[in-house]
Amino acid sequence: MTDIAVVDIELIADGLEFPEGPVVMPDGSIVVCEIKGQRLTRVAPVPGGGWGPKEVAATVPGGPNGAALGPDGAIYVCNNGGSLEWHHRGGLTVPGNLASTHSGGRIERVDLATGAVTVLYRESGGNPLKSPNDLVMDGHGGFWFTDNGTRTDFTADRTAIHYALVDGSSCIEAIRPVDGPNGIGLSPAGDRIHWAETHTGRVFSRVLTSPGVVGAAGPLNGIQVGLAGMQFLDSLAMEANGNVAVATIVNGGITVVGIDGEVEHVRLAEPFRDPITTNIAFGGDDMRTAYITLSGTGRLVAVRWPRPGLKLAY
DSSP: OEEEEEOOEEEEEOSOSSEEEEEEOTTSOEEEEETTTTEEEEEOBOTTSSBOOOEEEEEOSSOEEEEEEOTTSOEEEEEOOSOEEEEEETTEEEEEEEOTTOOOOEEEEEOTTTOOEEEEESEETTEEOOOEEEEEEOSSSEEEEEEOOOBOSSOBOOEEEEEEETTSSOEEEEEEEESSEEEEEEOTTSOEEEEEETTTTEEEEEEEEETTEEOOOOTTTTEEEEOOSSOEEEEEEEBTTSOEEEEEETTOSEEEEOTTSOEEEEEEOTTSOOSBEEEEEEESTTSOEEEEEETTTTEEEEEEOSSOBOOOOO
């Protein structure tokens, strides 16, 4: 595995309460979820360089986790329902097991103009959502999302990869069962879906035959790669060439899984190294700016990426 160190790092915002799900907006601003803070926060660039102060874009009770810009300009959110306990260890904010205040998972639409939050789905295929985590729009009126499930000292949910329509009319379990799915993305051609399982440290890939329809599984059920040692996988983004860039916990940084099976690890130099690195999103005129959430230390940073990221549907 190739190891790459990044030293040119720009701090965009700090003091965030477990940031996740960065969304690059058309005007260049970044909307980020604060899971522990239960809100969407927006940071905008300022003329001449740098970034302005944090602004609350919307209050989202529960646990806004992953987010994506929809076709109507609204933000669609995976809300885990406050499924996580929170601990402070060694200067880091650390998520724990199922919280007693968990209110149930749901998919929500957030109107940034008004701050209004609308629940689209609380169940899929007749089963309640547990802890929705991340989503990706497909450009065909729908989106794929993961449900990471909940965990206690002795139990863990098996869940599904879901496909839903943005108008709130349909939500199905497209792939099941899966164990702790987290990040999710679509190939450049939109004909393949990729997702990462947190605790197994695996990235999976399945062929799509049409919007929302998964092809037959192979003999290993789509395993693309499995990482060695204690490396937990979080959310991901796709590079324009089809590589999967997935945030990596414990090891910290971003693991890039190549279409040829090669693996490289991109780590951020001190003082930006964070063992709880949770997400990445691409933006900029050439799509080579990577916005990365450092959740343990509550920071959002930007780095120059070695390759362009994939433009999202919206």
